[in-house]
């Protein structure tokens with residue numbers, strides 16, 4: 001992956017936009033963007049802006065922060081599996097969701113819920129997160 005691909009991804013996050021790459025061979029969207037298609041490996045891709053609309057299929061929680069010290073203040077946090085409209089699956093922090101067992105059980109019983117991006121800024125780094133739509 002080139003620096004410009006990474007920079008483009010994070011710059012777009014700062015504006016609340018999700019940038020991926022659509023494959024010219026198989027048509028699948030790779031997100032976050034990489035130099036080769038995540039489905040067939042082709043380098044023939046073009047940049048696309050995703051809608052940001054998705055469904056949270058599952059939500060759990062993390063008690064320990066991610067390894068980098070810059071994330072120490074994030075924990076504990078809700079963490080979800082999301083299917084984006086473009087048929088891309090991502091895992092991300094879910095904002096605005098309490099991590100108590102009853103709340104998480106409620107999401108499990110209710111089934112998928114609509115989510116939209118809610119980008120976090122953590123010590124100068126934009127982090128992909130979602131919230132209920």
Ligand SMILES: [Zn+2]
Nearest residue numbers: 023026037040
């Ligand atoms: Zn492909």
